[in-house]
Amino acid sequence: MLKRYLPIVTWLPHYQRSLFAYDLIAGLIVMVMVIPQSLAYALLAGLPAVVGLYASILPLLFYAVFGSSRTLAVGPVAILALMTAAALSGIAAPGSAEYIEAALVLALLSGIMLSVMGLLRLGFFANFLSHPVISGFLTASGLLIAASQMAHLLGIDSSGFTLPALIGSLIPHLSEINLPTVAISVATLAFLILLRRHGAALLAKVGMPSKPATLITRAGPVYAVALTTLACWGFDLPTLGVAVVGEIPSGLPPLTLPVFDASLWRQLWVPALLISVVGFVESVSMGQMLAAKRRERISPDQELIGLGASNLAAAFTGGMPVTGGLSRTVINFDAGARTPIAGVVAALGITLITLFFTPLIAFLPIATLAAVITVSILTLVDIDALRHTWRYSRSDFAALLATLALTLLEGVEIGILAGVALSIALFLYRTSRPHSALVGRVPGTEHFRNLARHKVESDARLALLRIDESLYFANARYLEDTLYDLIATRPGIDHVVLICSAVNLIDASALESLKAINSRLKDSRVTLHLAEVKGPVMDRLQYSDLIESLTGRVFLSTYSAWKELTQHERSQTTG
The missing domain is CATH 3.30.750.24 (STAS domain)
Structure with missing residues (x-):
């Protein structure tokens, strides 16, 4: 029973010193990558930037104890940030004390639901989402997130969680575009895209081995953050209207107690369930794929418990809903992580940054974080999936298209609920008329x-x-x-x-x-x-x-x- 619910006891007693070098390097690389991402995703969720750092410390430690994957890196991710913002937008003003309290309740409810589902062995629940439906939802979410960042890239205001609302709120403010902000946005986007497409090849031409070249290329957001922060500080760009992150409080994550407000819990239990399901599907899919490459295995039921424990940790340390992140997990894997100790190293590194170095982030342009989000999230937009699904199965394509359209037009909650309903309906339709x-x-x-x-x-x-x-x-x-x-x-x-x-x-x-x-x-x-x-x-x-x-x-x-x-x-x- 101990090994079943605490996977750490299966590998920690056999941990060898030779593995620590791999985990140390991977953990440090992930730490550097996670900082700009965590700040960006917290802002995307409508929360103070420091919340992203808080959500990247204790959740990583708890996952190392309860998670079954050796390489999964847990923390804030773009889709959950968007879903968090959509869930809380009608409850309080973004960034307010009530909004932050609601985010803690959302993380708490998600943690409870995931843990209970894991104890009841409900890992099969993810099977209710078919691949075309997941593809449609992820593509639509990527487009929504990219659209939501347009205002930050242009230096204007906008609001909304559907494509018509976002576009409708942008148009009246187009005359207020801030040119220095646009310059930062364009330069950062061009740098990140060119580095992603050609960086590894250029480094390989000068004789660098492919693996280090790939890792250096993937650290592009770190370079962009450093360069634009220095430029913003050196040229005093905030006086020209460039929005910056501002002062971030130093210190350890605070111990927080989510409010036990029955009416608030009733409002948030459905969004919490959807966040739990989407986060679990994204996390377990990535974990299974990487585990197979090393002939390892993960337990979906134990992953529910691991992610549940991580969200509970976030709820009691001033965080936000978390799950296994796509980009940081791939980087952790490629950097050579052997065990969850790499996550522990990353968490300790982020703790040191939060304690001593947050003043260096004050001049970080929000446009830079918006560019980081935009470039990373567009990998979710899978045009090939649309084409292949259309050729292979028109009924699956209809489900994909309906999920995509409803997510864009009605929001992520309606989109994912429609996706589940369509998946079940397609199954019932096909099996009700057996060949x-x-x-x-x-x-x-x-x-x-x-x-x-x-x-x-x-x-x-x-x-x-x-x-x-x-x-x-x-x-x-x-x-x-x-x-x-x-x-x-x-x-x-x-x-x-x-x-x-x-x-x-x-x-x-x-x-x-x-x-x-x-x-x-x-x-x-x-x-x-x-x-x-x-x-x-x-x-x-x-x-x-x-x-x-x-x-x-x-x-x-x-x-x-x-x-x-x-x-x-x-x-x-x-x-």
Whole structure:
């Protein structure tokens, strides 16, 4: 039980000094990268910049104890920041004391929900979001976040959490564009984009190994922050209207107690649930992908507990909702992190920065942070997914497009709820009309294939019907209709064999349908047989009276049914 709920006891006793060098380097690199990101995402959430630093300290330490991934880096991320801002915008003014208190409650509720889901082993819950729906949601969120940063890039005011609202609030203020801010924005965007696209190649040309070149290139936001902060301080750009982060309080994260206001909790429980689900899906997807590269594994249920503990830590130390971040996790992995000690190193480094170096950030332009967010978040906009999904499945594309459109037009909460609903609806629609095929014997073999696709042997008095789906309440009636239509269109049939090789479940509704089919076919003087029923399904059928009342037999294979029934028909014809 201890190893199950505290993964740290599985690796810490075996930790070797040789691993610390890797973890130390990775932790320091992540620390440098996390600082501008954390500041930017806190501002995106409508919170003071220092909240991002607070949310990057204790949550990392708690994840090291409770998380199952060796390389996942936890902290504020863009999507959760946007969802936080959307959830709190109707409760209080951004940056106010009430707003900060609500953010703590949001982190607390998210932590509680994630932890409870982990204890109840509800990691499968993420499966309710299909990949096209996730892709549509992430693409729309990326566009929304980029649109929300346009005001900071131009040095004007805007508000809103939908695309029409953001654009509508920008237009009246276009005459107020601040040119020095635009200059900083354009220079930072160009620098980050060019460095991302060509930096590693240029460093490789001068003889630098590919891995260090890649890491140096990915540290682009750090260079941008340093250069623009120096420029802003040296040229006294705030006097020209350039917005800066301002004074950030030094010191350790404060111990905070989220308010226990029943009405506030009722307002925030749905946003907290959505934040929990989205954060978990993003985190576990990244964790599983990187773990597979090292032939490791993570536990989705334990990840729920790890992320829950991290959010609880954020709630009690002045933070905001957190999850595993895409860019910082990739950097942590590429930098050679071997264990969560790398996260501990990063947390300790951020603590030192918060204690002693926050005055250096006072002249950091908000436009620089907006550019950092814009460049990093546009990686979520996956145009290829739109094209590939359109070619492969029009129904999946419809779900993707609907999720994307609703997220852009109605907001992230409506978008993710619609995505879950569409995923479930698509599943029910597809499985409610299962593919079925009349099959025949491939001459000279024991194999059976679709009559409509292959040249096979068939018997006019025998129908071999293969059902390619589990049988449950949503498709039980469809199965009845399929069999009744078959009998009506082929009056010469004496035997129907229902091939169950693809049936993994028969629920109570489907069982009643099978009983009705058996009775109806009996009245029509047609014998119903089953073939290739899987062991677990057969075990459940033993608890019913279907097998006893079945007019035919249960055959081990389709070939045995074919052989016996065709021979039986020939013997009766001969007789």
